[in-house]
Amino acid sequence: MIPIEDIARTLARLRDRIAEATARANRPAGSVTLVAVSKTHPAPYVTAALEAGQRVFGENRVQEAAGKFPALRPDWPDLRLHIIGALQTNKAREVVRIADMIESLDRPRLAAALAEAMAKEGRRPDCLVQVNVGEEPQKAGIPPAECDAFLRQCLDEHGLPIRGLMCIPPAEGDPRPHFDWLAGRAARHGLPVVSMGMSGDFETAIACGATHVRVGSAIFGTRG
């Protein structure tokens, strides 16, 4: 973890790198949204980032997010919370209550649970379908070959507000073919959001068409 006083500086540096990568890709300025991944970092770190102008945050655990974010909303009404981690169906109602975007919709049972939770809560956070682009057995996400059918099921059967696709490519090897695949598949379906790229590869992701990059350690330091 970095000293809290450094957050404004690490964020500014990251914004510069995002702007440069966006320009290099001949994409319009501001077309990439930074999702600041604050998982494991205490609420004062989030507040420091808010004070430095950051508004979109990512958390991978519903419980941790519920402990940090609802209390910040009165003072920061335009803050946006993205849930980016594996979700159990028994957390569906809570995630629907607290999230503005659910990036980790990865299986039919979760789609059904989220649809039911949205009906009960009267709240419809945007959803992304997470694709296991590297077909890694240990990783969450719908297999690439099932992506189209799962999207149809989410939209037609459950009426979910699907806005795009998300992936975490394999840690080893070139992420580019995976990023290209995800961006292409989102475009084919007319989906506006492509969430890909983390601290180590967000510039590549931007070159491949990411609209959202999820960056944690490059802002807040390594997690203990």
Ligand SMILES: *Cc1c(COP(=O)(O)O)cnc(C)c1O
């Ligand atoms: C933790 C996490 C990130 C951020 O990773 P960093 O390498 O710290 O930038 C991005 N996406 C997901 C899904 C994560 O769980």
